[in-house]
Amino acid sequence: MGLGEPDLGEQALSKAAEVGITQQLDEVEQVNVDIRTDPLKLIQGKVDSVSVTGEGLVMKNSLRMEKLQVDTGSVAINPASAIFGKIELTQSAEADAHVTLTQEDVNQAFNSDYIRNKMQNLTISHPDGMSDRHSGSRCQYSVFRGWQGSSQGSCFDG
Structure with missing residues (x-):
């Protein structure tokens, strides 16, 4: 409870969340969950805060996050459905998320069958007003350091 060390209930809840997250991913190098709340709030389906950190998380056919x-x-959840492993928010919640992808992660994702199928006949608009029709062909992306969100890509058949 609060800012100190988590109590036994918080530790058990955090560990259960870690197991649940791990079971939903194809690969996990490391995942840590820290849930803070008090027992009365927990019975009502409310927690004060949730922190999730992970490394080497792979989901859905090679989509990897460093x-x-x-x-x-x-966060407020439906406690009845949570008992059965289904987490349903009963109120909207605000969250801050930071994701790190390596250049290799991005290239592997864009060349996975899952993403290539999703990108079939996708039109990509460029800032200069031009657009390309993507056929789901092989892609190579370069990520530039120093400015968040900057990337460059090219696709080719083959």
Whole structure:
């Protein structure tokens, strides 16, 4: 409870969340969950905060994240459905998320069958007003350091 060390209930809840997250991913190098609340709030389906950190998280056919950090304030869930492993928010919640993808992660994702199928006949608009029709062909992306969100890509058949 509060800012100090988590109590036994918080530790058990955090560990259960870690197991749940791990079971939903194809690969996990490391995942840590820190849930803070008091027992009375927990019975009502409310927690004060949730922090999730992870490294080497792989989901859905080779979609990999080098690092993940998600922090929320208070969260309200349906406690009845949570008992059966289904987490349903009963109120909107604010969260800060930071995701780190390596250039290799991005290239592997864009060349996975899952993403290539999703990108079939996708039109990509460029800032200069031009647009390209993507056929789901092989892609190569370069990520520039120093400015968040900057990337360059090219696709080719083959």
